Amino acid sequence: xxxxxxxxxxxxxxxxxxxxxxxxxxxxxxxxxxxxxxxxxxxxxxxxxxxxxxxxxxxxxxxxxxxxxxxxxxxxxxxxxxxxxxxxxxxxxxxxxxxxxxxxxxxxxxxxxxxxxxxxxxxxxxxxxxxxxxxxxxxxxxxxxxxxxxxxxxxxxxxxxxxxxxxxxxxxxxxxxxxxxxxxxxxxxxxxxxxxxxxxxxxxxxxxxxxxxxxxxxxxxxxxxxxxxxxxxxxxxxxxxxxxxxxxxxxxxxxxxxxxxxxxxxxxxxxxxxxxxxxxxxxxxxxxxxxxxxxxxxxxxxxxxxxxxxxxxxxxxxxxxxxxxxxxxxxxxxxxxxxxxxxxxxxxxxxxxxxxxxxxxxxxxxxxxxxxxxxxxxxxxxxxxxxxxxxxxxxxxxxxxxxxxxxxxxxxxxxxxxxxxxxxxxxxxxxxxxxxxxxxxxxxxxxxxxxxxxxxxxxxxxxxxxxxxxxx
Amino acid sequence: xxxxxxxxxxxxxxxxxxxxxxxxxxxxxxxxxxxxxxxxxxxxxxxxxxxxxxxxxxxxxxxxxxxxxxxxxxxxxxxxxxxxxxxxxxxxxxxxxxxxx
Numbered sequence: 001x002x003x004x005x006x007x008x009x010x011x012x013x014x015x016x017x018x019x020x021x022x023x024x025x026x027x028x029x030x031x032x033x034x035x036x037x038x039x040x041x042x043x044x045x046x047x048x049x050x051x052x053x054x055x056x057x058x059x060x061x062x063x064x065x066x067x068x069x070x071x072x073x074x075x076x077x078x079x080x081x082x083x084x085x086x087x088x089x090x091x092x093x094x095x096x097x098x099x100x101x102x103x104x105x106x107x108x109x110x111x112x113x114x115x116x117x118x119x120x121x122x123x124x125x126x127x128x129x130x131x132x133x134x135x136x137x138x139x140x141x142x143x144x145x146x147x148x149x150x151x152x153x154x155x156x157x158x159x160x161x162x163x164x165x166x167x168x169x170x171x172x173x174x175x176x177x178x179x180x181x182x183x184x185x186x187x188x189x190x191x192x193x194x195x196x197x198x199x200x201x202x203x204x205x206x207x208x209x210x211x212x213x214x215x216x217x218x219x220x221x222x223x224x225x226x227x228x229x230x231x232x233x234x235x236x237x238x239x240x241x242x243x244x245x246x247x248x249x250x251x252x253x254x255x256x257x258x259x260x261x262x263x264x265x266x267x268x269x270x271x272x273x274x275x276x277x278x279x280x281x282x283x284x285x286x287x288x289x290x291x292x293x294x295x296x297x298x299x300x301x302x303x304x305x306x307x308x309x310x311x312x313x314x315x316x317x318x319x320x321x322x323x324x325x326x327x328x329x330x331x332x333x334x335x336x337x338x339x340x341x342x343x344x345x346x347x348x349x350x351x352x353x354x355x356x357x358x359x360x361x362x363x364x365x366x367x368x369x370x371x372x373x374x375x376x377x378x379x380x381x382x383x384x385x386x387x388x389x390x391x392x393x394x395x396x397x398x399x400x401x402x403x404x405x406x407x408x409x410x411x412x413x414x415x416x417x418x419x420x421x422x423x424x425x426x427x428x429x430x431x432x433x434x435x436x437x438x439x440x441x442x443x444x445x446x447x448x449x450x451x452x453x454x455x456x457x458x459x460x461x462x463x464x465x466x467x468x469x470x471x472x
Numbered sequence: 473x474x475x476x477x478x479x480x481x482x483x484x485x486x487x488x489x490x491x492x493x494x495x496x497x498x499x500x501x502x503x504x505x506x507x508x509x510x511x512x513x514x515x516x517x518x519x520x521x522x523x524x525x526x527x528x529x530x531x532x533x534x535x536x537x538x539x540x541x542x543x544x545x546x547x548x549x550x551x552x553x554x555x556x557x558x559x560x561x562x563x564x565x566x567x568x569x570x571x572x573x
Binding site for chain 1: 477481484488491495501504505508511512514515516518519521522525526528530531533534537538541544545548549552553555556559560565568569570571
């Protein structure tokens with residue numbers, strides 16, 4: 001076996017070691033911790049980019065390195081890097097816990113990297129649990145705002161319950177197909193998919209991944225965890241963790257290779273329920289992070305449309321959507337973190353007068369929100385277009401129609417946010433916000449990426465197609 | 473195999489349902505955690521039975537890993553519950569109701 005295939009993971013393990021030492025021996029020094037984290041995460045992106053072309057299997061074939069996994073590793077590393085970028089004023093978390101915060105964040109990223117490469121049920125389960133436990137600890141790490149304990153407890157209990165359900169599903173799946181290798185299961189499963197134990201097993205197994213993605217019956221943790229966690233942690237849960245969930249869900253649904261109409265029906269129902277509920281409840285939200293939580297529930301529904309098509313273009317659309325989603329959500333969270341500089345929860349009304357206080361942030365927020373709403377020429381429109389076309393090709397007209405109606409509903413609350421930022425004036429004349437040069441650069445890059453990839457998606461599309469073809 | 477696989481599956485199903493009821497209906501955070509543990513153990517039972525049915529070792533290895541994960545889960549969960557108890561002085565899940573909708 002060749003260890004060079006494992007370099008991104010080894011690098012992140014090394015990074016965990018560094019933060020572990022920082023957490024143990026040295027006195028708190030947030031500035032130093034931030035710069036070390038920024039440097040290491042930048043290198044992490046470089047390492048992942050350098051290993052994109054690698055291919056092979058490791059550890060008795062339980063760990064596959066292919067284009068699909070490597071592309072997702074790069075996306076995860078970028079997501080991690082972006083979240084570290086907004087940690088320069090980590091006011092939501094006590095200074096003493098900053099190294100622990102970085103430690104848990106790195107461990108979570110490593111676990112997700114393991115997750116996207118795993119092709120064996122035990123490895124998938126272990127990686128999923130490792131990433132979940134890090135998040136369970138990160139959510140209540142916030143400096144006392146009262147709600148963080150409650151949201152931590154809720155997140156943990158719902159998560160532990162779902163993972164137990166998922167484990168039972170894996171067990172009954174194993175009882176039918178007598179193998180734990182995903183590649184073997186693809187071969188065996190279509191022959192036995194008529195058996196109730198197989199379908200129920202696969203469905204219960206999917207529960208764990210649907211929980212990560214916050215799809216309808218497993219969404220209850222999302223608004224609470226989003227509101228209770230520190231803003232940076234929320235940004236991480238909303239971006240990187242969702243990308244990993246899309247990756248593994250795609251891999252697991254690709255298992256059935258479209259041979260079970262029952263599975264398709266269940267997923268279609270969940271997709272419709274999830275986007276409708278997410279969009280309707282988001283309308284009444286006053287808290288910005290809660291609004292974004294419900295918007296991410298509805299986006300989970302849109303991603304499922306791509307996955308449920310069960311064609312290569314559908315999977316490619318879902319991956320594209322995940323990338324687009326990461327950029328747009330992150331842009332919104334960047335603005336949330338900067339406006340709520342003291343680490344408190346941000347009400348939508350507090351955005352009032354943002355266009356005067358900081359025109360750049362207001363523009364970034366507008367573009368991010370327009371992207372989430374799917375307005376051309378942003379990348380969000382292209383993503384939605386791709387998954388809808390994939391579903392139309394399979395003949396799911398009703399599903400696409402319902403999704404279209406949902407897009408229209410979602411416009412209402414997205415425009416509310418833009419209205420707060422642009423049209424409302426704040427009562428107290430708040431001073432203009434100081435935006436540092438690195439932040440301006442970051443905002444500029446994100447905005448350019450959202451627009452350019454929306455107009456010229458060819459290159460990214462080729463990449464996602466190639467990644468999706470590794471699945472089939 | 474002396475005991476048929478379906479019987480073990482039935483037993484595990486009953487155990488799983490008991491775990492679900494314990495996790496959903498009990499009004500105490502620690503009892504809810506125990507319910508989740510029972511669910512994990514029922515899954516372990518299915519793995520052992522399936523390993524015996526197919527004459528493979530994978531299922532048994534899976535159970536060993538489940539033990540380790542359950543231990544990690546309890547340590548994270550109990551730490552969280554103790555933290556919550558210190559802050560609020562209550563283990564009743566009904567008390568954690570600030571966040572709605």
